[in-house]
Amino acid sequence: MEKFETLQQMLDGLKPDIEKFYNKGINSAGGRLRKELNNMRKLAADIRKDIQNIRNERKPKKPDTTENPA
Numbered sequence: 001m002e003k004f005e006t007l008q009q010m011l012d013g014l015k016p017d018i019e020k021f022y023n024k025g026i027n028s029a030g031g032r033l034r035k036e037l038n039n040m041r042k043l044a045a046d047i048r049k050d051i052q053n054i055r056n057e058r059k060p061k062k063p064d065t066t067e068n069p070a
Contacts, residue, residue: 003043003046003047003050004047006043007040007043007044007047010036010039010040010043011040013036014033014036014037016029017029017030017032017033017036018033021033
C-alpha cells in the first residue's frame with residue numbers, strides 16, 4: 001500500500017507543472033512532467049510485479065506429478 005500512496009503523491013505533485021505546461025505554455029514544465037511520468041511508470045511496473053508475486057503466493061501449490069508411482 002505504501003507504493004500506491006507514493007504514486008498518489010507523485011501524481012498530486014504534477015499539478016503545478018501540468019498547469020504551467022498546458023495553460024501557461026511553459027515548455028520546461030513539460031520536461032519535468034515527462035521525467036516524473038517516467039518515474040511513475042517505473043513505480044507502476046514495480047507495483048505490478050508485487051501484485052503478481054502476491055497472487056502467486058496465494059495460489060495453492062499443485063502436487064508434484066513428475067514422479068510416476070510404481
